[in-house]
Every structure is written in structure tokens, then in C-alpha cells.
Amino acid sequence: MSQKIAASVITIGDELLIGQTIDTNSAWMAQELNKIGVWVKRRVAVGDNREDIWQALDNETLESEIILITGGLGPTADDITKPLLCDYFGGKMIVNEQVLEHVKNIFIRLKRPLLERNLKQAEVPDVCEVLMNERGTAPGMLFRKGKKIFISMPGVPHEMKGLMSNKVLPLLQQEFQLPFILHRTLLTAGVGESFIAEKIQSWEEALPAAIKLAYLPNYGMVRLRLTTQTNEKENAEQELDRLFAQLQELVKEWLIVNEDIPLEKALGDLLISKNKSLATAESCSGGYIAHLLTSVPGSSLYFKGTVVAYSYDAKETILGVNPETLATKGAVSEETITEMFKGLMKVTTADYGIATSGIMGPGGGTDDKPVGTVWVAVGSREKMVAKRLHFRFDRAKNIELTATNALLMLYQFVKGE
Amino acid sequence: MSQKIAASVITIGDELLIGQTIDTNSAWMAQELNKIGVWVKRRVAVGDNREDIWQALDNETLESEIILITGGLGPTADDITKPLLCDYFGGKMIVNEQVLEHVKNIFIRLKRPLLERNLKQAEVPDVCEVLMNERGTAPGMLFRKGKKIFISMPGVPHEMKGLMSNKVLPLLQQEFQLPFILHRTLLTAGVGESFIAEKIQSWEEALPAAIKLAYLPNYGMVRLRLTTQTNEKENAEQELDRLFAQLQELVKEWLIVNEDIPLEKALGDLLISKNKSLATAESCSGGYIAHLLTSVPGSSLYFKGTVVAYSYDAKETILGVNPETLATKGAVSEETITEMFKGLMKVTTADYGIATSGIMGPGGGTDDKPVGTVWVAVGSREKMVAKRLHFRFDRAKNIELTATNALLMLYQFVKGE
Structure with a gap:
């Protein structure tokens, strides 16, 4: 050691x-x-x-x-x-x-x-x-x-x-004579940490003493991190790579990305690799998805832009949502999110799109659409997938989770194409 | 005590x-x-x-x-x-x-x-x-x-x-028998903490021992906080209010708001008091201003929406910026920011608007427009003010400062009307 x-x-x-x-x-x-x-x-x-x-x-x-x-x-x-x-x-x-x-x-x-x-x-x-x-x-x-x-x-x-x-x-x-501290981190989605721990238990128990595994859960996503400290960098890198490959294999059905990068960067890298672009139409997420995407240096390569259509009139005038849809179905509905998505693809030249509409709280909830109800649509010019989600947190966390889930949905959509 | x-x-x-x-x-x-x-x-x-x-x-x-x-x-x-x-x-x-x-x-x-x-x-x-x-x-x-x-x-x-x-x-x-901890906080802009300290020195030196003053500087804005701890709430509140009124008077030329609230909430409160609304056209700030505004519960009362026009084509198709302006003057120019602002006022029904365009880094800088160069425009349907700013920080901080300065500019614009 x-x-x-x-x-x-x-x-x-x-x-x-x-x-x-x-x-x-x-x-x-x-x-x-x-x-x-x-x-x-x-x-x-x-x-x-x-x-x-x-x-x-x-x-x-x-x-x-x-x-x-x-x-x-x-x-x-x-x-x-x-x-x-x-x-x-x-x-x-x-x-x-x-x-x-x-x-x-x-x-x-x-x-x-x-x-x-x-x-x-x-x-x-x-x-x-x-x-x-x-x-x-x-x-x-x-x-x-x-x-x-x-x-x-x-x-x-x-x-x-x-x-x-x-x-x-x-x-x-x-x-100081400093050692090397080495990490390998991967990101999973759609499974709890207990379930992962169960799946990898015998592998985890067989880890060398010098290598530490950490679980970093974060609302439906779990990061797994391997860490070691060494003076012999080359050997340790090899050993860590070998174990990291095993870990990736064990969790492959939930694996999103095998680097310690945020989801918005993983999505950007995926789009670059396919030479495709992206735009968003945000209501309840209020521009937070755009902010996450543009926080990544070089995002102008694949990010076209966003319409934050917060009011009814912005939804109508910029995205062309039918006022009747809003009046009869409400802003938080499958019909509206579909029209928002279609409108977005009309006003931008992007290959892929994300649309969000929901109630982030603390006010604005109703019996059939309580605070935390969100519609998210993702897709391409050919195909769109819409999903109703529900979060039970405060405004800031509901906004964050809407953004994360929307990015994850599009990541999986693009990956699946 | x-x-x-x-x-x-x-x-x-x-x-x-x-x-x-x-x-x-x-x-x-x-x-x-x-x-x-x-x-x-x-x-x-x-x-x-x-x-x-x-x-x-x-x-x-x-x-x-x-x-x-x-x-x-x-x-x-x-x-x-x-x-x-x-x-x-x-x-x-x-x-x-x-x-x-x-x-x-x-x-x-x-x-x-x-x-x-x-x-x-x-x-x-x-x-x-x-x-x-x-x-x-x-x-x-x-x-x-x-x-x-x-x-x-x-x-x-x-x-x-x-x-x-x-x-x-x-x-x-x-x-526990708990005392009361009382605070009063105000926000100033456009002056350094040293200068404020100089201005209020004799007042600060005369503060009772039980009352503590803190300076919280943050890039061109300084928060001042008075704190005391007491068992006699009523007397202490009165004493604190008296001193806080004196402090506000001393710094009145730089005073933005006399509450411990973020700038985006202060702007929202101001708009509510005037029954006015707001929209933004963001390039370099990438939706971050929209995110700050929509983080405030109830912001749908005054926030209409945002166009994040990150690419040239989004600037042209959604905001109607002239392709020739972009080609001859560039995206980061007084001409483009003016056209973005005007386009925003056309596609939304908002009373006030903010537009941003700049180079946030690390790449994209040139000799005459280095990283950190930003144009910000704020105004109403009658009048617009544009300003060139320059920040020297990393991407995240440049985005944050663009947003803060834009909100501050509009706050002062609306206040001055």
C-alpha cells in the first residue's frame, strides 16, 4: 500500500x-x-x-x-x-x-x-x-x-x-511524494442500488482490498465508482480496467455511460457520434434542459435552441399549439405535449426534440393532475414517444427530475435508433 | 446575552x-x-x-x-x-x-x-x-x-x-430553551465592498456589540447582513429594524432590494407590482435566465417565455434575425442583439424583454471578440438599452454573470420607468 x-x-x-x-x-x-x-x-x-x-x-x-x-x-x-x-x-x-x-x-x-x-x-x-x-x-x-x-x-x-x-x-x-488515486465510474438508470448490490454481490465480495466500490444513488440513477490508490500506476490502471470491464458486463442492462460525465454530456457525445442535432420545447422545466445542454463546452455543435413556452400565448404563437387543445385538454396533457413537440420540429431544423409540460408546485395542482404531474415527449422527425411521469418533491427537485428524465428518455431513444 | x-x-x-x-x-x-x-x-x-x-x-x-x-x-x-x-x-x-x-x-x-x-x-x-x-x-x-x-x-x-x-x-x-436568531439582509450593486465599508465605517464602528455586520460580495454585487441573537425578540426586532433603516439610507444609491431574496425574485415582485410581463431571447446564456426566473414559484404570473436561439438558423427562423446581419456583423454584435430583442417582442406578448449573445468559452474567442465578450439588451416595447460586457471567468461563471447582469439591467430599467 x-x-x-x-x-x-x-x-x-x-x-x-x-x-x-x-x-x-x-x-x-x-x-x-x-x-x-x-x-x-x-x-x-x-x-x-x-x-x-x-x-x-x-x-x-x-x-x-x-x-x-x-x-x-x-x-x-x-x-x-x-x-x-x-x-x-x-x-x-x-x-x-x-x-x-x-x-x-x-x-x-x-x-x-x-x-x-x-x-x-x-x-x-x-x-x-x-x-x-x-x-x-x-x-x-x-x-x-x-x-x-x-x-x-x-x-x-x-x-x-x-x-x-x-x-x-x-x-x-x-x-510531497504523492501516490496516484485512480477512479472508474459508470452510470446506470432504471434500477435501485439494492438490486444492483444483489446482482454484483459475489463480484463485490471478491474485490481486492485495495479497491473500493461506492454506490452513489440519485433518484432513479445510480453511479458506481471503483477507486484505488497506488504508486505503481500502470499495473493499477490495468487491474482497475479489468475489474471495471467485469462490472460493466454485470450491469449492462442498466448501463447508460461508462464515464464520470453528466447525462447532458453523454447525450451530446452520442449526438456528435451520429452527426445529429437537438432542440427542446420546455414549459414546466422552464429552460433548465437548455441550460444543462449549453453548460457543456462545444454544445453549439449539436444544440439548435429552445422555446420556453411558459404561457398559453407563447405555446400558441411560437409553437402553434391549438388554443382549443389547451382549452379542452389543458397544458399538461398528451395532446398538448404532442402539439408542442410537432411545433418545435416545425420552428427548428433539429433532428431530435424534447418537449415538457407539467405542474412543478407548490401551487397549481388539481385532483386529477396533482403537483409533480409531468408529460415528456422525445423523438425524431419520424417518431415521437410521450410519457406521463409523477414526482413527489419540491419545485426545484421536480424541475431537476423532469430535466434528467427527459434527457434520459431521449438518450435511450437515440441509442435505440 | x-x-x-x-x-x-x-x-x-x-x-x-x-x-x-x-x-x-x-x-x-x-x-x-x-x-x-x-x-x-x-x-x-x-x-x-x-x-x-x-x-x-x-x-x-x-x-x-x-x-x-x-x-x-x-x-x-x-x-x-x-x-x-x-x-x-x-x-x-x-x-x-x-x-x-x-x-x-x-x-x-x-x-x-x-x-x-x-x-x-x-x-x-x-x-x-x-x-x-x-x-x-x-x-x-x-x-x-x-x-x-x-x-x-x-x-x-x-x-x-x-x-x-x-x-x-x-x-x-x-x-432546548432556544434563543431567537434574527437577520436583516440587503443587496447592493455597482460598488465594491471596500467602498461600502468606507462609506459606513463610523456607523459600523458604533454598532452595539450584540449586532454583527457581514459583507457578502459576489462579483459586482454585495449583500450586507445584520445579525443578532436574543431572548427578547420584540426589542431586538425593533433595534435591528432601526439600524437596518440607517444602513439602507447610507447605501441607498447602490441599494437594489432590502430583503434576502435572489435578484430574479426581486424582479418578479417588481413586475407583479406593476402588473407587467417579461420574456427573454437567449443565445449565450442558453436558457439560464429562463431557468432562474421559473425557479420562483408563481413566476407564470409575469414570465411569458423564452427563445434560446443558440444556432444561426434558430436566430433567423424563430426571432427573424436578418442572415446578412449575422454574416457581416456576427452573432455577438450590437446589430444582432438589437434584432434579437425586436424579434422577441414580435413573437411574444411580453411588456419587457431581455436578449443576450456572447462567447462563453473555453473556445470561440477571437482577437476583437475574446471569450467573455457579451452583448445584453433590455427594454420595453418603446425603448431598448444595449450594453457590451466582458467577463474573465470560466464557462459556468460567464453564463451565471451574463444572467445576473441581464436581470440587474432589466431591474434597473423597470425601476427607472
């Missing part, structure tokens, strides 16, 4: 503890650290509170070799991380000329008045190594205590990412 | 530590705990590893009165939380008949075969109080150790939320 280099990530900020902000930084940091072979052992969030930050530093020193800290470096009074780190590592504050120059240049470029408090950003503890932050005024700071490394970065995601990519990750690779 | 009841949230799962999953549970839990007066002191994420979970339980026992644990309760081999908790609190596993009945009923309702491993979900440590999970098979479990309370819940968001709302929060309100 290879040596494990453990990291702790400490995020600082009251906004994380009252739920005002969702912490996306830690997940990104963990991904990047994982790629270079650093194992994130713990992630801790604490408030803008001196004692709690101090305590977290003490705790994590006992747990990990690398302690990464984000947040609390801004120019306002609630930002207390820098003086605290100065005390913690027993230094005193000095002006760093390079940072000072950099801060001045930023304000000249932005044509903003430079305030005394902005100049303070150039003060750093004399016991740290400065890591220049090209994307902002607060510098990264590296401290050492025995063999442990502490790095403080701003919490602004764009600045943290720049520092991590350009400074922190290369530095950690130099400082 | 009132008594602080501190909570720690422990989330369990390797997927959190390799960055495969973004932890949205903790933020939601923190919000709900905050509302009933429980202060979340620390949030900790650890992997599916016996020692690390054990250590986290030991640590958090020293920090908080309430320890909430999510994850690791599934029916597969990587779920180790339940037996571990049984050992930690010195119990032995027994079958809970009520849970057993519940699990059986779920499988009957879903018409799925019931496996041995599903029945195991009904086994619980005999030292816990079971909290029934109406939304899934894994029960909530409450343990006591001295005066400390530990509650374990599944990590599936929908199940965790049900347990929290129906069981955990009412129970904590019964068990």
Missing part, C-alpha cells in the same frame, strides 16, 4: 454556517487535490470567530499533513483570518512590496479609487511565504509548522481556483 | 471528499436550524471510514450540544454508519417492527422485489430512539450521551429534509 498524504480543508465564513451560501469551493478543491494524489480526509467549516478558527487549526494539525484554508481575507472588518494566522504562527505584519505593487495596478486598471483598507491587503505575516494571487488583491499565504503545510487562500471561487491551479497544486507535487 | 445552543453537522461520504458531490444538505440544514435559534458552530465532512467517523463524533461532542449526522445509511456495503453508531453508543442491533412494516409497505407500493438487504433497513441499535422516515427506508436515529443529542439521518436530500422538518426541528425546540 502506498503512503497516504492527507489534507484537511477549512472554510471560514458565517455565511456557510447560516446556510446563506452553498460551499462549492470545497468540492472543486477536493477534485483537484484528488487528481494529484492528495487524499482529502476532512472538510471543516467554521464561522468568522477567532476561537473557532484557532480550534479548527489545532484540530486539523493533528489529522492531516496539508491544511488548506479559504475565506476571511477580504478588506472589511468581518475578515479576521489574516491577523489570526499571524498570531497563530507567531509572526508580525509587514508590507509585501510585490503585493503592494499588484494591488495598486489592479485599482489603476479598474479605474477605482484606492482606499487605505485596500492597501492593507499588501500586509502579510513575516512568517509566511506569499503566493501571488493574480486574480485579486488578497495574496495566498503559506505557513510551515514542523512537516505540516498550511495554505490560506481567499474564498472568492475564481481567485481560489487561480491560486490552486497556478501555485498550490504544483507546490504540493514538489513537496 | 442569551444562551447559545451550538450544533455540529457531520456529513459522511467519500463522494464529498473527492468532490464528486456538492454538499447542499448542510446549507439547508443550517438555514433551518438557524430559524429555530440553533447556532451551527461547525460543519465537518468525513469519508466512509470507521476511524474518521468515530474521531469526528469524539471531536464534535466536545464542541456542541447537538450533533447532526447525515449519510452512510443505505443498504449497500459502503454504508457503515449504522453499525458504527451502534458500537459507539454501546448497543446491539434489533429489528424495529414499525420500520419493518414501513419498509415492506414501500416495496409493495413501488411493486419492487423486497430483498434481504432492504429488510436490514429495519434493524436499529437498541440504544436509539427511532425517528420514522416517511420518505424512505432508512430511519432517523436519536442517541443521547449526557446532555448531548446525536441524530443520524440519511443523506438523500428529500429524505433528510422530511425528517428534519417533521421530526428533528420540533424535537430540538422541545428539548
